[in-house]
Amino acid sequence: MPFYKVYQPSPILKGIVRELQVYHAQWSEATKLPEPFITCLANTEQNLYFYINDLVKIVPAAHVEIPLPRVVVTGPKYKPVGLLFGKDHLMVKVAFHPTGTWRLLGIPMQQTVNNGVDAATIWGSELMDLMEQLTAASSYDAMSEIIMSFLEKKFDTSCRTEEPIDQIAVDMLDPLTAHSLKTWADLARLSLRQFERNFTKRVGIAPKLFIRIVRFEYAMKIKNAHPYKNWSQIAIECGYTDSSHLLKEFKTFAEFPPGRFYLQPTSGYSTFPTG
DSSP states (O other), X not given: OOEEEEEOOOGGGTTTEEEEEEEEEEOOTTOOOOOSEEEEOSBOOEEEEEEOSSOXXXXXXXXXXXXXXXXXXXXXXXXXXXXXXXXXXXXXXXXXXXXXXXXXXXXXXXXXXXXOEETHHHHTTHHHHXXXXXXXXXXXXXXXXXXXXXXXXXXXXXXXXXXXXXXXXXXXXXXXXXXXXXXXXXXXXXXXXXXXXXXXXXXXXXXXXXXXXXXXXXXXXXXXXXXXXXXXXXXXXXXXXXXXXHHHHHHHHTSSOGGGTTTSOBXXXXXXXXX
16 A cells, blocks of 8 residues: 655744655556556645655656656646656655745745756755665655755755745635735735735745635645535635636646546545645
8 A cells, every 4th residue: 555644844844844745656566556647736836856766757748758856846836747656656745835945945936837946956965865865764754854854954054034925925825815916915015016026936926826726726625525516616615706717727727627627637636645
C-alpha cells in the first residue's frame, strides 16, 4: 500500500510553511494501483519537491516527457500540468504559505508559475549533501526532520521579515471572504497599484487571478467531499453567477468538462492524495 503522511512544520517555520507531506508508491505487476499519471489542476500552491528515488516527468503534450530536477521549486498554476511518476515514487513535498517561498528564497515567483525552478540553481552543492542524507534516512519521519532542519538554517540566514501583505495573501485563501482588491490593498496598507505589484512578485500571479483560482479550488473540494451535489448547486455555493460561469473556468483551469471530474486522475481529487 502507498504511504502518505502529513507533518506539521516546526515552530520556526510556521510563518512560511503550511505543512510537509511524504508520499511513497511503488508500481509493479503485483500492485493494483492506478496508472502513475495525474493531472495537476490550476492551483495556488507554492511547493518545494524532493524526488528521492525515481524522477517525475512533466507531460505537456502527447509523447513528450520532460524530466523534472530532483529538487524543484514550484509556484501557482493557472493551467493543468500532467505528471508521470516513476515506478518507485518517493516524494517529500514542502507546502509553503502563498508568500513563504518568496520570503525564504527572494526569487521572482513569476518564473515558477506553471513550471518550476531547479533548486540546485539556488542552493548548489548543498543539495547534493542533503539528497545523500535523505537517501540514507532510516524512516519517513527522519526525512521530514532532515528537511525541516535544512529549512530552519535557511530561515535563520536569509528569510525576509513578514509584512502585512504576507498575511493578507494567506487570508485571501478563504473563498468565502469576498473583499474587493481595493479592500485587500487597504488591509495590506498599500495603494492598489503597489498591492498588485508586490503581490505578483511574492506569489507569482496577479491577485485577481489568484482569487479566481481559489474559488475554482473550492468548487473542486466541495465536489470531492460531496459527490451528490450537482455542479449548479456548487456554482451557486461558490459565488459563480451561474453554472456556465463555472464551466468556463473548468475549460481554463482543468481543460476537461465537469462531467469528467471522477474519470480524470487529478492531484488531490482522486486516488492520489498529492501531486
